[in-house]
Amino acid sequence: MVVVARKKRGSDASVSFYADLLQASLKRLTGAGKAEDAWARFFAPDDIVAVKVNSITGRRLSTSPALVTAIARGLRSCGVPEHNIIVWDRMTWELEKAGFAVNFAREAPLCFGTDAPSVGYESSPTELGAVGSCFSRIVTQHATALINVPVLREHALAGVSIALKNYYGAIHNPNKYHSDGCSPFVADVSTHPDIRGKTRLNICDAVKVQFHGGPGYKPKRVSHFGGILVSTDPVALDTVGTHEIDKLRKSNGLRTLREEGRYPAYLSIASDERHALGVSDRSRIDVINMELA
Amino acid sequence: MKAYDAPCKRRDFLKKLGLLSGIAAGSVAVPGLPGFGPPGPGPSGSALAQAGSEGSFRPQDAALKEALFYKKHAEMEVECELCPKNCKVGDIERGYCGVRENRSGVYYSLVYARPCAVHVDPIEKKPLFHFLPGTSAFSIGTAGCNMDCKFCQNWEMSQARPEQTRNYLLEPRELVQNARQTNSASIAFTYSEPAVVAFEYMLDSAREGNKENVRTVMISNGYINREPMLEALKHLGAVKIDLKAFTEKYYKEICDATLKPVLDVLLLLAKSGVWYEIVYLVLPTLNDSDSELTSMSRWVKRELGPDVPLHFSRFYPTYKMKRLPQTPNSTLERARNIARSAGLNYVYIGNVPGHEGESTYCPACDRPVIRRAGYSILERNISNGKCVQCGQKIPGIWR
Ligand code: SF4
Numbered sequence: 001m002v003v004v005a006r007k008k009r010g011s012d013a014s015v016s017f018y019a020d021l022l023q024a025s026l027k028r029l030t031g032a033g034k035a036e037d038a039w040a041r042f043f044a045p046d047d048i049v050a051v052k053v054n055s056i057t058g059r060r061l062s063t064s065p066a067l068v069t070a071i072a073r074g075l076r077s078c079g080v081p082e083h084n085i086i087v088w089d090r091m092t093w094e095l096e097k098a099g100f101a102v103n104f105a106r107e108a109p110l111c112f113g114t115d116a117p118s119v120g121y122e123s124s125p126t127e128l129g130a131v132g133s134c135f136s137r138i139v140t141q142h143a144t145a146l147i148n149v150p151v152l153r154e155h156a157l158a159g160v161s162i163a164l165k166n167y168y169g170a171i172h173n174p175n176k177y178h179s180d181g182c183s184p185f186v187a188d189v190s191t192h193p194d195i196r197g198k199t200r201l202n203i204c205d206a207v208k209v210q211f212h213g214g215p216g217y218k219p220k221r222v223s224h225f226g227g228i229l230v231s232t233d234p235v236a237l238d239t240v241g242t243h244e245i246d247k248l249r250k251s252n253g254l255r256t257l258r259e260e261g262r263y264p265a266y267l268s269i270a271s272d273e274r275h276a277l278g279v280s281d282r283s284r285i286d287v288i289n290m291e292l293a
Numbered sequence: 294m295k296a297y298d299a300p301c302k303r304r305d306f307l308k309k310l311g312l313l314s315g316i317a318a319g320s321v322a323v324p325g326l327p328g329f330g331p332p333g334p335g336p337s338g339s340a341l342a343q344a345g346s347e348g349s350f351r352p353q354d355a356a357l358k359e360a361l362f363y364k365k366h367a368e369m370e371v372e373c374e375l376c377p378k379n380c381k382v383g384d385i386e387r388g389y390c391g392v393r394e395n396r397s398g399v400y401y402s403l404v405y406a407r408p409c410a411v412h413v414d415p416i417e418k419k420p421l422f423h424f425l426p427g428t429s430a431f432s433i434g435t436a437g438c439n440m441d442c443k444f445c446q447n448w449e450m451s452q453a454r455p456e457q458t459r460n461y462l463l464e465p466r467e468l469v470q471n472a473r474q475t476n477s478a479s480i481a482f483t484y485s486e487p488a489v490v491a492f493e494y495m496l497d498s499a500r501e502g503n504k505e506n507v508r509t510v511m512i513s514n515g516y517i518n519r520e521p522m523l524e525a526l527k528h529l530g531a532v533k534i535d536l537k538a539f540t541e542k543y544y545k546e547i548c549d550a551t552l553k554p555v556l557d558v559l560l561l562l563a564k565s566g567v568w569y570e571i572v573y574l575v576l577p578t579l580n581d582s583d584s585e586l587t588s589m590s591r592w593v594k595r596e597l598g599p600d601v602p603l604h605f606s607r608f609y610p611t612y613k614m615k616r617l618p619q620t621p622n623s624t625l626e627r628a629r630n631i632a633r634s635a636g637l638n639y640v641y642i643g644n645v646p647g648h649e650g651e652s653t654y655c656p657a658c659d660r661p662v663i664r665r666a667g668y669s670i671l672e673r674n675i676s677n678g679k680c681v682q683c684g685q686k687i688p689g690i691w692r
Contacts (some may be wrong), residue, residue, distance in 0.1 A: 056385060091456065115456060121457075125612070125613060127613060132441075132443075132613050155383075156368070156381075156383040157381070157383065157386075172452070172453065172454070172457060173391065173441075173452050173453075173454070175387045175388065175389055175390065175391035175454065176389060176391075176441055178380075178386075178389070179389070213368050213369075213383075214383070215386060216369060216383055216385045216386070216395075217385075218368070218369075218384075
């Protein structure tokens with residue numbers, strides 16, 4: 001199931017804006033009556049939850065710090081202490097540039113990159129299909145649970161960069177894996193046992209959508225969407241996200257990714273028997289569209 | 294010279310280096326670069342563990358050098374024309390090598406004047422056996438590589454991005470000064486693939502060095518496009534090319550690259566007049582069949598001539614090739630015999646210290662003209678580029 005939750009008006013991208021969307025989505029996703037019960041389906045108070053954001057584009061089109069604050073509140077509501085929450089990406093300076101408050105202390109959610117002192121990557125590569133990479137120790141050693149919080153963006157080489165590709169930020173050598181539409185590499189990265197086993201939620205920040213010219217920020221290719229996409233299945237979320245990007249491409253006079261021969265092949269690879277990361281056939285995905293007042 | 298993260302006084306650095314440079318064998322590591330040291334050129338610790346402890350490398354802080362050999366396209370995309378990967382790179386993205394970045398449609402090198410490994414090495418360690426033997430090479434390496442060889446000994450720097458290594462700040466002029474002050478006859482761009490990925494840095498350093506009679510040598514995988522290679526050849530003193538194998542299959546499966554461009558570079562070198570040698574790292578069962586070694590040796594003889602030195606090097610299990618055994622001596626000896634039978638005059642065995650295949654033999658009288666053990670020279674029977682025993686001319690750059 002993928003929940004696409006949007007707000008008709010008031011999309012000021014504030015913490016309460018995101019909190020409303022999150023609560024509604026998670027309740028729908030779990031069937032729980034209360035938001036804290038929904039969070040508790042995924043996380044326990046002793047979890048160390050690492051929230052993987054996407055901060056590569058600075059403030060203009062990165063995961064919103066307000067969304068992450070809303071996520072942290074949700075985690076606290078089910079008993080996860082603040083100091084058990086790590087907001088992270090590849091580089092500390094990229095997080096700062098995207099508006100996150102870097103924090104190594106213990107009073108608030110921690111926030112730093114894999115490059116931070118005493119963090120780093122595993123000292124030898126893990127080989128997964130066509131990929132051989134050192135993974136962030138935040139994924140392999142620090143976290144007991146992961147939340148993947150990408151943005152909704154077209155990508156010139158990958159087709160799209162949403163949930164699956166966001167984990168390129170967990171490897172030391174993403175530059176090696178951009179040929180052939182990033183396939184099968186994007187799918188292979190997510191087969192890492194710690195990514196597969198620890199990722200409990202995917203929450204895509206889709207207040208703004210870049211439908212062309214990504215990953216660099218192109219203001220003329222960015223459209224307001226005013227929502228979030230939430231799923232436990234990263235492949236389904238990416239499939240639905242890709243469909244939304246294509247709708248925006250069409251309405252802006254562009255050809256769809258498939259018409260351009262750039263539809264991400266890694267989606268069907270991710271759902272094959274070997275990868276088994278989720279569902280890429282849109283007709284088999286339960287898409288719940290919610291429009292909040 | 295400054296350490297990027299941990300500044301050390303240049304005078305202290307040179308003092309220490311001067312004291313240490315008398316060590317004949319192996320590398321002399323630069324003090325203040327923890328994690329990079331003997332016995333080999335590669336890092337002994339984990340360069341990927343984290344960026345420098347004093348703060349992380351911020352590529353935006355670096356004095357960027359605009360890249361050479363690239364084209365601009367629509368939507369701020371660029372196309373790098375430096376190596377056969379010909380990466381198409383969108384805004385804020387990097388090419389395959391991880392050290393060239395597109396910023397708003399302008400392509401930059403992130404490793405210009407930023408080596409992460411600095412050592413004084415014997416030139417024999419490159420290996421270059423017919424180029425200024427017995428001299429030192431001021432040797433530097435940067436992060437990044439345009440291949441991904443599964444057996445890479447230096448993968449912690451070659452497969453890293455510059456923000457994942459501790460980097461020095463060493464401008465070309467300073468690099469030349471350091472080479473002179475350490476009595477190094479040459480500057481070697483080596484260890485990872487700095488020759489290609491730090492192309493602009495290498496070229497500027499070679500220009501500076503040539504003014505001071507310090508020659509620049511390029512230790513490379515030879516995976517570079519024709520035009521940039523021709524440009525480099527105008528400035529270089531010598532080149533060593535790693536010929537990884539003689540099949541496209543091996544290049545594709547083991548190195549994530551292709552063979553043909555490397556052969557093209559060797560053909561260019563043969564016509565260029567620049568001194569060059571070839572290294573062939575022998576991996577048991579993967580590139581050591583009689584037929585492959587025979588085809589390769591015959592091709593070298595036919596296309597490049599009999600006098601190109603060819604080094605068969607021993608492989609040690611590492612990186613993504615930990616399950617393969619190290620190359621047996623017998624395999625290296627078999628390879629050497631095949632190449633000699635194909636008519637090559639100077640065929641060596643590498644990474645086997647003390648082996649007779651480390652020495653240079655006169656093709657006319659068969660006596661040793663340079664006897665070596667490891668990186669040390671034990672005996673020289675060569676004068677003015679000729680065998681002292683029979684007068685046979687031995688090709689190379691001898692001074
Ligand atoms: S030098 Fe680097 S960026 Fe340029 S084509 Fe080669 S791998 Fe790509």
